[in-house]
Amino acid sequence: MSGDYQSIRAERRNQPMGPNHGYYLAGRPPEDPELTHVGPGTPCGEYWRRFWFPVELTEQVTELPRRLRILGEDLVIFRTREGEYGLLHLHCSHRNASLEFGIVEADGLRCCYHGWKYAPDGTVLETPGEPENSPIRHRICHGAYPVIEYKGLLFAYMGPPDTRPPFPVYDTFNWPGHDLVPYRISYPCNWLQVAENTMDPIHTVYLHTRVSNVQFEPTWGVTPLIRFHNAERSLYSTLTYRWGDNIWVRTQETVFPSFSGVGAFWEDAAREKVFFRSSITKWTVPLDDTNCMIIAWRHFGPGIDPDGRGKRDEVGLESVDFEGQTEQRTYLQRQLTPGDYEAQISQGLISSHAAENLGVTDQGIVMLRRRLREGIREVGEGILPPRPAPEDTDIPLYIQDTVYTIPLLDGEDDDALKTAVTDAVMEVVIGGDALRGEARRTFIEDGLRALKSDPRFAPDRAPYPAVAEK
Numbered sequence: 001m002s003g004d005y006q007s008i009r010a011e012r013r014n015q016p017m018g019p020n021h022g023y024y025l026a027g028r029p030p031e032d033p034e035l036t037h038v039g040p041g042t043p044c045g046e047y048w049r050r051f052w053f054p055v056e057l058t059e060q061v062t063e064l065p066r067r068l069r070i071l072g073e074d075l076v077i078f079r080t081r082e083g084e085y086g087l088l089h090l091h092c093s094h095r096n097a098s099l100e101f102g103i104v105e106a107d108g109l110r111c112c113y114h115g116w117k118y119a120p121d122g123t124v125l126e127t128p129g130e131p132e133n134s135p136i137r138h139r140i141c142h143g144a145y146p147v148i149e150y151k152g153l154l155f156a157y158m159g160p161p162d163t164r165p166p167f168p169v170y171d172t173f174n175w176p177g178h179d180l181v182p183y184r185i186s187y188p189c190n191w192l193q194v195a196e197n198t199m200d201p202i203h204t205v206y207l208h209t210r211v212s213n214v215q216f217e218p219t220w221g222v223t224p225l226i227r228f229h230n231a232e233r234s235l236y237s238t239l240t241y242r243w244g245d246n247i248w249v250r251t252q253e254t255v256f257p258s259f260s261g262v263g264a265f266w267e268d269a270a271r272e273k274v275f276f277r278s279s280i281t282k283w284t285v286p287l288d289d290t291n292c293m294i295i296a297w298r299h300f301g302p303g304i305d306p307d308g309r310g311k312r313d314e315v316g317l318e319s320v321d322f323e324g325q326t327e328q329r330t331y332l333q334r335q336l337t338p339g340d341y342e343a344q345i346s347q348g349l350i351s352s353h354a355a356e357n358l359g360v361t362d363q364g365i366v367m368l369r370r371r372l373r374e375g376i377r378e379v380g381e382g383i384l385p386p387r388p389a390p391e392d393t394d395i396p397l398y399i400q401d402t403v404y405t406i407p408l409l410d411g412e413d414d415d416a417l418k419t420a421v422t423d424a425v426m427e428v429v430i431g432g433d434a435l436r437g438e439a440r441r442t443f444i445e446d447g448l449r450a451l452k453s454d455p456r457f458a459p460d461r462a463p464y465p466a467v468a469e470k
C-alpha cells in the first residue's frame with residue numbers, strides 16, 4: 001500500500017504546478033502495521049509476547065488494585081495482603097465489572113459487583129452469591145499472567161506458557177556502585193518511534209545541543225563518528241567524539257524488542273575513564289497501538305555519577321531528572337526548547353515510515369526495523385527469539401563510556417584514529433563475553449586501561465592516514 005502511495009507521489013512531482021505544491025502531497029501514507037500493531041493475534045503483538053518486560057512500578061501497586069493497558073489488553077494488577085502479585089484480565093468473568101473496583105484480600109482480589117474472588121493465578125476461589133457447592137467456579141478460566149518483582153519494577157510475561165523464557169538479568173542491573181531508582185513516563189504515541197531513539201544518535205547533536213541549546217553537555221554538539229553493529233540478540237552503536245585532546249568512545253545498545261541503556265547524559269569527556277556503564281536502563285513498552293511508556297531505572301551512586309549530577313528526588317512517576325522527557329513543561333517551553341518527548345510524539349500517533357526520507361545517518365533505524373521485522377516473521381514461523389540461558393544471571397551488555405587523552409598528531413586523520421581507538425575498545429569489551437561478574441569487569445577494565453599505553457596510540461605512533469572512500 002505504501003509502495004502505491006510513493007509511486008503516486010513520485011508521479012505528482014512532475015505536475016506543472018511544481019513539485020512542492022501541497023495539493024499533490026496532501027495526506028499521510030498509512031503506518032506499517034507489521035512493526036507497530038501489538039494487540040492480541042497481531043504479528044508484532046505475538047513477537048512482544050515472547051519476552052519478559054516491565055509493566056508497572058512496584059510502588060504504584062498498593063492495597064488498591066491498579067488498572068493497566070498493556071499490548072492492547074485491559075488488565076488489573078494487584079498485590080494480595082500476603083504479598084503475592086497478580087496480573088489479571090480486567091473484566092470479571094461473571095458479568096464483566098472491572099476488577100479495578102475490587103477489594104484486595106489476603107489471597108486474592110474480590111470483584112465489587114457480586115463478590116467473586118480471584119487468586120493471582122486467575123483461579124476463581126469463591127462465587128458467594130451462587131448456591132453452596134456450585135460447580136460454576138471450576139468451569140471458569142480467568143486470564144492471568146505471571147509477574148516477577150525486581151528492583152522496584154513489576155515484570156510480566158504475556159506469551160504462551162510453553163515459550164516462557166528465563167527472566168533476563170543483565171550485568172548493569174547489579175553493577176558495583178550503582179543504585180537503581182525506578183521511573184515511568186507515558187507517551188501518547190506508538191512504541192516504535194520512542195524505542196527507535198537510541199538507534200538515532202545523530203539527534204543528540206541537533207535536538208539536544210544545537211537546536212534546543214545545551215540540554216545535557218556541550219560535548220553532545222560535536223558530531224561523533226557513528227557506527228552500527230549487529231549482535232545476536234541486539235544492535236549496538238559506537239559513538240566516538242573528539243573533545244580537545246580527548247577521545248570519548250560511547251557504546252549504546254538496544255536489546256530486542258526495546259530494552260536499551262544509555263551512558264551518563266552529563267558526560268563531558270573531560271577526564272580519562274574506562275568502562276563507565278548505564279545512567280539509564282529502560283524499556284519502551286506498548287500500552288496499545290497509540291500509547292506507550294518508558295519504564296526504567298535511573299542509575300545513581302559513585303559508580304556512575306561520582307560528581308553527584310543526578311537529582312534522585314525528581315525521578316518517579318511521570319518524572320525524570322533530565323530535560324525534555326515529559327509533557328510537564330508549558331507548551332511555550334516545549335516549543336522553545338523541545339526535547340525527546342516533543343520530537344517523538346510529534347511524529348504522529350503512529351509514525352508513517354512511508355512518509356520518511358531516510359539518509360545515511362539513519363542506518364541504525366533501518367537496521368533496527370529490519371531486525372525487528374525478521375524477529376516478528378520468525379515468531380510467526382514458530383522460531384523463538386534468542387533467550388538467555390536459565391542459569392545466566394549476569395548477561396553481558398556492551399553499554400559503556402571510555403575516555404582517553406590521545407591528542408591528534410600533525411597530518412593525522414582524526415576519523416581514522418577514532419576508528420582505530422573504537423575498534424580496540426570494542427575488541428576488549430566483546431572479548432569479555434564468556435566471563436561473568438567480577439572476572440569480566442576486571443578483564444575489561446584492565447584491558448581498557450592497558451590501551452592507554454598501547455603503542456598504537458602512543459605520542460610517537462605513525463600518524464593514521466585517511467582511509468580512502470570505497
Ligand code: FES
Pocket residue numbers: 092093094095096097111112113114115116
Ligand atoms: S461481575 Fe464480578 S462478581 Fe459479578
Ligand SMILES: [Fe+2]
Pocket residue numbers: 197203204208340
Ligand atoms: Fe534524545
